[in-house]
Amino acid sequence: MVTVAEAKRRITENTIALSTEVKTVQEASGYVLAKDVLATFSLPSFRQSSMDGYAVLHTDITNENISLPVVSESKAGGTSKLSLEPGTAIRIFTGAPVPAGATAVIMQERTSVENGVVMIKEFPVAENLNVRNVGQQIREGDIALSAASYLSAGAIGFLTGLNVQEVEVFRKPKIGILVTGDELVKTGEELGDGQVYESNSAMLVAALTKEGINDVEVFYAQDDLTSTINSLELLAIRNDVVIATGGVSVGDYDYVGKALESIEAETIFYKVRQKPGKPLLFAKTKGNHFYALPGNPASSLVCFYEYVLPALRLMSGRNDNFLPSFKLPISHAYSFNGERDEFLKASVSNAQVTSLEGQESFALRSFAVANALIYLPVTQQNVYAGDLVEVHLLPL
């Protein structure tokens, strides 16, 4: 049995990024850059107005009621060849080229116009007022986004504005899910005696999809050694990571551990000092990583978020791989006994956290409405309302 911190350390130590691939920028959303991307030109590439108003020479505005003739117009998409003579103004719009010779834009709310003459009601006017200068955002040749950057919607927009069309990113892992348990029935079928609907695979596929991991296949094995070995082997050939659920405890029909031994996977750890999710197993062979999650649905999902997801993110090149973690005051007292750290399904709102009713490892009802987990180490077995506790935010 290892501690939570040791289990996380071993996952980090044993996991590296996968190979890279080239994707269009649009397809690369949610991926991680494998190489720096340089700006091939400056942004803005020309001096732009950031307001609708009048382009002027700022030194022409020497008092509060200067009047200037409006001699021409610069609109967005229009030519940047216009130039401003001292003592005149040019009508201009947001995003339009600032004419040569103009050093400021007066927003139109600070002006009044009559008979082609604009009265400027702003004084003094600073140089570059409402002007976006060339390279103000980024200069040609600079690193626009460095390797290991996560491609968020903001990043996709930024790169597209720089006319970047393709990027090299780390590929995401292919996942095989192995469901074990003879008591499990697919939804839609009738439940027999002692049977339950199989829900872990749907839950894990949903969590993987949320992470942008779509190359996922699900196999079902009978509770026997040969079937478990065969399924593990087949899934391993076709995927990078195999995630098994169920059959990893000490019962007579728990075959996942034995099957992993048979295929000579090296156990990196088995059992973590935590509740729920104690029987978590992580093993690897030359080409694959294997996570055997406990069958209890809430245990499975806690282990997925705390260990498997961070590992899959590392494989995808992402270094900020664990759930975002911070301390928040808990809204109520809570205590527990025993020697295992606890993860509690919880709800964060109004800058505090509340653990939810129904923390048992078979129960998903609380998970269904949780947006966070509270992590309480055994050193923090009695907390009082207002105490700071560690909160891990779930990806919703």
Ligand SMILES: Nc1nc2c(c(=O)[nH]1)N[C@H]1C(S)=C(S)[C@@H](COP(=O)(O)OP(=O)(O)OC[C@H]3O[C@@H](n4cnc5c(N)ncnc54)[C@H](O)[C@@H]3O)O[C@H]1N2
């Ligand atoms: N003698 C001991 N018994 C158990 C121990 C122990 O240390 N000693 N650990 C307990 C803990 S903690 C956990 S967690 C479970 C884990 O057991 P398994 O991983 O072997 O899971 P199963 O026995 O196959 O199933 C547990 C539970 O979850 C339901 N289940 C399983 N798979 C699914 C699925 N795909 N969809 C929905 N529900 C599923 C299953 O029906 C069981 O109710 O072991 C304890 N026992």
Ligand code: MOO
């Ligand atoms: O570790 Mo088990 O997940 O407590 O029920």
